[in-house]
Amino acid sequence: MEWRKEVEQIAAYVPGKSIEEVKQQYNLEEVHRLASNENPLGPSEKAQRAMQKAVLETHLYPDTSASALREVLAETYHVNTDEIITGNGADNVISIVVSAYVNEGDEVLYCTPTFPAYRSSTLLMGGVPVEVPLRDDFTFDLHEMKEKITKKTKLIFICNPNNPTGTIVDHEEIEAFIRDVPKDVLVVLDEAYIEYVDVEGYKTGIDLFKEGYNVLTIRTFSKFYSLAGLRVGYAIGTKKVLEPMLRLREPFALNRVAIAGAVESIKDVAFGEKHMKMNREEKLFVTEQLAALGCKVYPSHTNFIFVDMKQDGVVLFEKLLEKGFIIRPCAGWGLQNYVRISIGTHEQNKQFIDSLKDIL
């Protein structure tokens, strides 16, 4: 049977190695994954209890519109519940927005290297990915992005902070950019890591939305809220922007356990503060240790760091596997000497640095 021609262009997603796989392959008892930007603290205890309770009701279909979660989000961000759409992870929300808006031949603009889902979702719809390289210091070139807008541009993705580089765009630059974008082009801010941004007065996509800009902000519970295994993402935008997306989304994208866990996670402010403090301190620790080893660490506004190891990142990745550490080489983005390392607990980070010292 013939495939749809758009599917032929898409490579299957290659996930990072799993802990179990590495344990077996290298005969190790302990393996640490510092590759997928997960929260090493595990889910908040309040969320755990809510999820355990929700399990008892899994014979019943969940609430299609995840109202309990949308209400908490609306309260937290001071928006209306009908300005929020939920999905099975931010990945799912990205796919919904592209499916809702991109016709064959429409252009979707974004900077690279970045999160690969913008490209794959666009190709699937027969759209044309238009990629603008990041500047040499791995920051966004919004000026060049603006130059690339044509009559065919439909969506613009700004991954902020950017994965894999951890960089952010100055919020005033984003605001000026959005002001100049034609009204029939939707700017989508992927803010999967925004909770980690530690810049006083930084304006997020939600702030810009509330000021009246037509932006769609996508967020996730996978990183800061420590629920990657549960799959909860959402987007905030105008009712008009969300309308076609609501027609497309799966009826029961968020299961009962996911809704319960997400609601309690966002309410557990103390958990968030503890994680933020740990991430801030540990990011500094790992950055300093790596710098002392001669690596170049780029300033990160996330829970991972992007590092020029000054040697082949894939070779290093393989040597680290033998020692029980999984990191993310960036060769897939065309950056052979670069790696992305998630911030772990202090114990994990210390052991990781010791292993790296042995190798180097």
Ligand SMILES: Cc1ncc(COP(=O)(O)O)c(C=O)c1O
């Ligand atoms: C920038 C960015 N957007 C979206 C996602 C997808 O998040 P989720 O786990 O909610 O699908 C990720 C996950 O790594 C990401 O880094």
